Amino acid sequence: MAKRTKLYDEHLKLGAKIVEFAGWEMPVQYSGIIDEHNNVRNNAGLFDVSHMGEFFVSGKDALKLLQKLVPQNIEKLTDGKAVYCQLPNENGGLIDDLIIYRLKNEEYLVIVNASGIEKDYEWFKQNADGFDVKIEDKSDEYSLLALQGPKAKKIIAKLGISEDEQPKFFHIKYAKLNGADILLARTGYTGEDGFEILTKNENIVELWNLILEKGAEFGVKPIGLGARDTLRLEAALPLYGNDLNEETTPVESGLSWFIPKDKDADYNGKAKIIEQLKNGVKKHLIGFKMTDRAIPRHEYELYIHGEKAGIVTSGGFAPTLNENIGLGYIEEELPPGSEIQVMVRNKLYNAKIVKTPFVEKKSKKMDNI
Amino acid sequence: MMVPEGILCSKTHEYLLEENDLYTIGLTDYAVEQLGDIVFVELPEIGTEFAKGEVFATVESVKAASEIYMPVGGKIVEINEKIVESPEVLNESPYENGWLVKVESSTAQEDSGDLLDYDDYKEEL
Structure with a gap:
């Protein structure tokens, strides 16, 4: 049977539509994916991500x-x-x-x-x-919230942790919120500034409701997994299981930037990864925008000049851009602007390779280590 | 939401409404509610003929693409261009402005045997 987070009843009260995701019954949407997506970009959104480990x-x-x-x-x-x-x-x-x-x-x-x-x-x-x-x-003992969007820092300040005291991007600190011990991290999965809040299960329902209540003046709304996916896709943040898997190395996944070339310590897969960093790879993760009217989806085929050349790993409608976008692998290295095609219901539609992220990240760049 | 008198619904959530020998086909309010924000609609060309149960259109929400099936066989005589331009109309007004196609059907009588009236359809959900 699918598991439920400690906030399951709160989601139902808020009118969430529930779907199963990775063995969990999770809210996919409350007011609607597009509305929730825009609310995170413009104000702030609160996500229950307690299913994470x-x-x-x-x-x-x-x-x-x-x-x-x-x-x-x-x-x-x-x-x-x-x-x-x-x-x-x-x-x-x-x-x-x-x-x-x-x-x-x-x-x-x-x-x-x-x-x-x-x-x-x-x-x-x-x-x-x-x-x-x-x-x-300790996955079963802890619950995790994400508070994301340009107003997130104001909401956390209102809850008693001033902007000066808040951790900087990609930092974490011990803190108290509403009397509860929390770990407050400046991380997220939306491309916006924001926080992740880790606390023991027993604190989570009160904290969730408190953030929605105190954040109301800043326009905070609960956000489901549907908008989490559109937000991360616009930010070109990879989703494990879609864009990343056991057959694909981090170099092929476009994550070379995150991999230090000077790490002395040995690690699993190091020989292969360093060899690929040095000599290049055959498949490349690309971002693309549709130029024809069609929506690319996970596992649709990619074509170059009518020849099959790869596969879409993530795709969909991008609410911020009002365009259809995707991530995928191709077996050729092509620069931004190059034309490719996507097979949608047995027809080829034009798309062009673009630089990622699709939407400029508001969160600061993380330090490379 | 005003549900028109006399609609028949399929188990795959299409509705059929007869008016002067012309059949309007669309998606039920339950269907569009379940799909969520609709962002793309692909309709057939006028003049195309489909048998009952054939896929004649595709509707895509933010989350996924859904195939739409003919509740009765027939020939497409009109398509709703407005929803191709503004797919959100399907969510806002599935019966009045958000219909998909109008068809001529000579087999509607025998084809509609397994369709349900709205109250029975709602009960089956």
């Missing part, structure tokens, strides 16, 4: 384990700093993508996708053989 990794070898698991150089993380990471297998294919937060010396928080909780946990343990490290999956 939280691991606490601590101990003398915590750093050594994380260094072995991801291409990023976790050694460079200072207290309260976070980094977006990939979790490659021995061949460089991705088991998941995740964010690692350094809470303090020898203590890290790792946030993983809902679909990755079990397999990632097994993978972490398997890699920790002989290490002096404690890996705790």
